[in-house]
Amino acid sequence: MSNFLRNTWYAVGWSSEITGDLFSRTLLNESILIYRLPDGSPVALDNRCPHRFAPLDCGKLLADGVVQCGYHGLKFDRTGHCIANPMGKGKVPSRTKVRSYPIIERHQLLWIWMGHPDAADPASIPDYSYITDDSLDQANIGNYLRVQANYQLIIDNLMDLTHVGILHEGSLGNESMLAGQLELVESGNDVCANLWMPQSEAPPYLRNRGPIIDQWLDMRWTCPSSLSLNIGGTASGEPIERPSNFNAIHILTPETEYSTHYFYGTHGRLNPDDTIEQMRKLQTHAFLEEDLPMIEKCAAMMGPTQDFWASKPILLESDAAAVRSRRILDRAIAQEAASTCVAHTTE
């Protein structure tokens, strides 16, 4: 099973993860080397040396932004071309190069394009512009988890927030949220799953609004795997300012068909006294202790292929947004596979 869209931007790491050293991460089954040039700009190359396939992140980053393989010493520049061979007479065969990938730093994340480089349009990087440099004191970012499950299972989890009343009972949710009204809004490549819960019991993080409040969880999914959740609530009967200025960041990047990089965080404050550390703890607890074990167990129960449709799931009303997202993503993957604009080979 291979269900990856290639002509799209994926988050490969937080800006804070890529410092002055060689760093690697596997995306879409490919090991990618990431580092910064002396001026700070990021570079992404195939992490496999074309000589004897040594991982380049086991080599050295030289002062001029050149990478030297740690096995026999070939040197590669930022474009992936081999510029020096320290052995013998120093001859470099003409096809000695590694693939380079477009990579752009935006909104405290590094975004990589795994498809055809000519199609890489920076304007299509998912919009997390609410994380501005001036608002970093409001940002709980830089959080990362690896999940042993296909990325679409995590999208399913995030696009059906009715699970908050059951799986997160006592931490993020309660049973009164199960009566929420789900609205599905589709625009272009985005699907919004808006859960409106009037006259429901306040969860711990909104308790200062009163015991019974009008609250919402509005999730936006951008194809293929970037999500943003707007959270808010007001005392019942008070004017509603929707959206609130509090957002939860959920960005997923496939590592393999069976594992996912999960970049998460929050931006803004639900209550004036909330600290960034409290937000980090709340979000990490909910995902690490509640969502992640359940998603990984579901993945294991689906068997070795984790093939969703072949597993013949029962579909409930509350699955509408998750299924809509799956249909859009499946269609985009099928269209891409049918086109010739995919780089399968070394450029």
Ligand code: FES
């Ligand atoms: S494996 Fe890289 S130079 Fe030999």
Ligand SMILES: [Fe+2]
């Ligand atoms: Fe959850």
